[in-house]
Structure formats: structure tokens, C-alpha cells
Amino acid sequence: xxxxxxxxxxxxxxxxxxxxxxxxxxxxxxxxxxxxxxxxxxxxxxxxxxxxxxxxxxxxxxxxxxxxxxxxxxxxxxxxxxxxx
Numbered sequence: 521x522x523x524x525x526x527x528x529x530x531x532x533x534x535x536x537x538x539x540x541x542x543x544x545x546x547x548x549x550x551x552x553x554x555x556x557x558x559x560x561x562x563x564x565x566x567x568x569x570x571x572x573x574x575x576x577x578x579x580x581x582x583x584x585x586x587x588x589x590x591x592x593x594x595x596x597x598x599x600x601x602x603x604x605x
Contacts, residue, residue: 528566528567529567533565534561538571541587542603553603554603555581557599559596559599562595563593569590571588572588573586573587582601583602
């Protein structure tokens with residue numbers, strides 16, 4: 521397990537959870553309205569963690585997104601989401 525005591529959640533899975541939150545809050549659950557997401561992975565997510573996604577709209581079709589765990593560890597930072605208005 522590459523020097524880790526236990527397995528962690530793959531970044532693609534974490535990314536998927538964040539995308540679902542954006543679809544729900546900014547895109548009216550319509551995938552065609554979701555145009556882009558950029559940012560960086562900042563920390564690991566472990567099985568059993570709760571993913572909290574904070575979405576702050578900056579424009580009618582843009583938002584700044586940050587995801588963290590229940591302990592406050594930021595796992596996805598510097599995210600920018602765009603969606604059809």
C-alpha cells in the first residue's frame with residue numbers, strides 16, 4: 521500500500537462527489553449545464569470521511585468551490601466551476 525497504513529479514497533472518486541454537489545446546487549442536476557471545473561487536490565480522503573463541499577457563486581454562471589473533510593482538512597482547493605446560466 522505504498523507506505524500507507526490503510527487505503528485512501530482515489531482522487532477521481534473525491535472529484536466525482538464534488539461534481540455531484542455542483543450539479544445539484546449550480547446546474548439544477550442537468551449535466552449539460554456543467555461546463556468546467558478546475559483546481560487542485562490538496563489532501564487525501566480516507567474511507568469513512570465526510571466530504572463537505574462549499575460552493576460560493578461569484579457570478580450567475582461561476583463559483584469558487586472548496587471541499588474539506590469533517591475534521592476541516594481541505595482536500596480540494598483553488599477550484600473554479602463554470603455552468604450554463
